[in-house]
Amino acid sequence: MGVATVQDIRAAIERGEWRKPTSGLAAGYTQANVVILPKQYAFDFLLFCGRNDRPCPVIDVCEAGVTAPPIAGPSADIRTQIPRYRIYRHGELERESEHIRDLYTADMVTFLLGCSFTFEQDLLDSGVPVRHIELDRNVPMYITNRECRPAGIFSGPMVVSMRPIPAALVAKATAITARYRRAHGAPIHVGDPAALGIKDLQRVDFGDAPEIRAGEAPVFWACGVTPQMALQRAKPDLVITHAPGYMFITDIRDKDLAEA
Amino acid sequence: MGVATVQDIRAAIERGEWRKPTSGLAAGYTQANVVILPKQYAFDFLLFCGRNDRPCPVIDVCEAGVTAPPIAGPSADIRTQIPRYRIYRHGELERESEHIRDLYTADMVTFLLGCSFTFEQDLLDSGVPVRHIELDRNVPMYITNRECRPAGIFSGPMVVSMRPIPAALVAKATAITARYRRAHGAPIHVGDPAALGIKDLQRVDFGDAPEIRAGEAPVFWACGVTPQMALQRAKPDLVITHAPGYMFITDIRDKDLAEA
Numbered sequence: 396m397g398v399a400t401v402q403d404i405r406a407a408i409e410r411g412e413w414r415k416p417t418s419g420l421a422a423g424y425t426q427a428n429v430v431i432l433p434k435q436y437a438f439d440f441l442l443f444c445g446r447n448d449r450p451c452p453v454i455d456v457c458e459a460g461v462t463a464p465p466i467a468g469p470s471a472d473i474r475t476q477i478p479r480y481r482i483y484r485h486g487e488l489e490r491e492s493e494h495i496r497d498l499y500t501a502d503m504v505t506f507l508l509g510c511s512f513t514f515e516q517d518l519l520d521s522g523v524p525v526r527h528i529e530l531d532r533n534v535p536m537y538i539t540n541r542e543c544r545p546a547g548i549f550s551g552p553m554v555v556s557m558r559p560i561p562a563a564l565v566a567k568a569t570a571i572t573a574r575y576r577r578a579h580g581a582p583i584h585v586g587d588p589a590a591l592g593i594k595d596l597q598r599v600d601f602g603d604a605p606e607i608r609a610g611e612a613p614v615f616w617a618c619g620v621t622p623q624m625a626l627q628r629a630k631p632d633l634v635i636t637h638a639p640g641y642m643f644i645t646d647i648r649d650k651d652l653a654e655a
Numbered sequence: 656m657g658v659a660t661v662q663d664i665r666a667a668i669e670r671g672e673w674r675k676p677t678s679g680l681a682a683g684y685t686q687a688n689v690v691i692l693p694k695q696y697a698f699d700f701l702l703f704c705g706r707n708d709r710p711c712p713v714i715d716v717c718e719a720g721v722t723a724p725p726i727a728g729p730s731a732d733i734r735t736q737i738p739r740y741r742i743y744r745h746g747e748l749e750r751e752s753e754h755i756r757d758l759y760t761a762d763m764v765t766f767l768l769g770c771s772f773t774f775e776q777d778l779l780d781s782g783v784p785v786r787h788i789e790l791d792r793n794v795p796m797y798i799t800n801r802e803c804r805p806a807g808i809f810s811g812p813m814v815v816s817m818r819p820i821p822a823a824l825v826a827k828a829t830a831i832t833a834r835y836r837r838a839h840g841a842p843i844h845v846g847d848p849a850a851l852g853i854k855d856l857q858r859v860d861f862g863d864a865p866e867i868r869a870g871e872a873p874v875f876w877a878c879g880v881t882p883q884m885a886l887q888r889a890k891p892d893l894v895i896t897h898a899p900g901y902m903f904i905t906d907i908r909d910k911d912l913a914e915a
Binding site for chain 2: 434456465504544
């Protein structure tokens, strides 16, 4: 689908012609994490995101019952255009699904949150190596000793992703990612993992263990798993998300997300 | 009250010892615009602010019934520590008041929004003249032809403030204010007022007419009157705000608001 438009790709997903992870699809367009909640929880969740905007950067919100994200996909349908959904009841995964037509009532509110996929491409294009992509692994992620600012029913620890960066390129990696405020932004920590409560970088909480080479510093960014942990802790009666890796492809170009 | 703490100043306001505008009080500490609404409107208003974060930068939110802003004033009381409140019913000003103890029920949500007072001090400290301060006037403000992104019941035009800046200092003024994302950030427009639908800079919509000197460009920033216009248009049954100029003084230092 090299020359397909974003709209074409989303239509193909809707028709069931693409049921794989979205990594590499629609290159240059921002992919988003998806959280869908009943309206009664929407204020608390939006406030949680606002108070913790490094791990939870809001790209767009669909008001209750609205199926097209007004900024990120005015022609999209959030009920059918994600390749795989996860449905949670009271904090427990109930099932996965290929659409949510039946569940997306007039009471449901959709949140699209930024993802570090966006800045990783810019890092690569700028000559900053991204190890887990080189090795075709998942990024290593860790639960830290930093608590998010709670909001209403939502609370939890900040989760970070880690990328080993050659010492001389840390400043460049910082400058590049700082421009992507809606995709986690600048690193929250550089260096000693113990300061974040991480005892051993090889013992990841999510993703794959890292390979850190001589002369590289561990660089930590806030991670989109953070809101997932807050959702699991809060246990709303219903939460719908994308399945990990099966993201919503927006109309927003990565380069337009910079400084947005 | 030169050596008084922020807490002392707010306590003096609560005791009725300060009923004047807050300009110049607690120098170096961020002052905030205040909007207080019943919870039924809180999600829409928070979303409106998020979608229009240049005119409506959120500094802090008190969840329903909470009287102390958790980030901006954990020891403050939002019901008594603003020198003058305004109470609106269905979009109309009903009265002003020196406290809102009776009105601030468990259903009320408080929003604190950033204010350009914050960056004006940095401009002055950096050698960028701020004309309306030099002349002891109010800043000139204009209703533009740019519509805010609507959210739920809230919509309206963007209002801007204008400061004439010597051409050689426009870049410096931009760089300084860009750091204060929670105080309106960088200019949204430099130069020709007609592009914003402003026909005559001398005919202000709010504030005082400007004095523009040879070699100066008009520079426009998003303005905190924007959410007030959206509130008046939406006509919620109850809205409480600070009276213009009678702001909430936060615990946050202006310099800490930069890059926040």
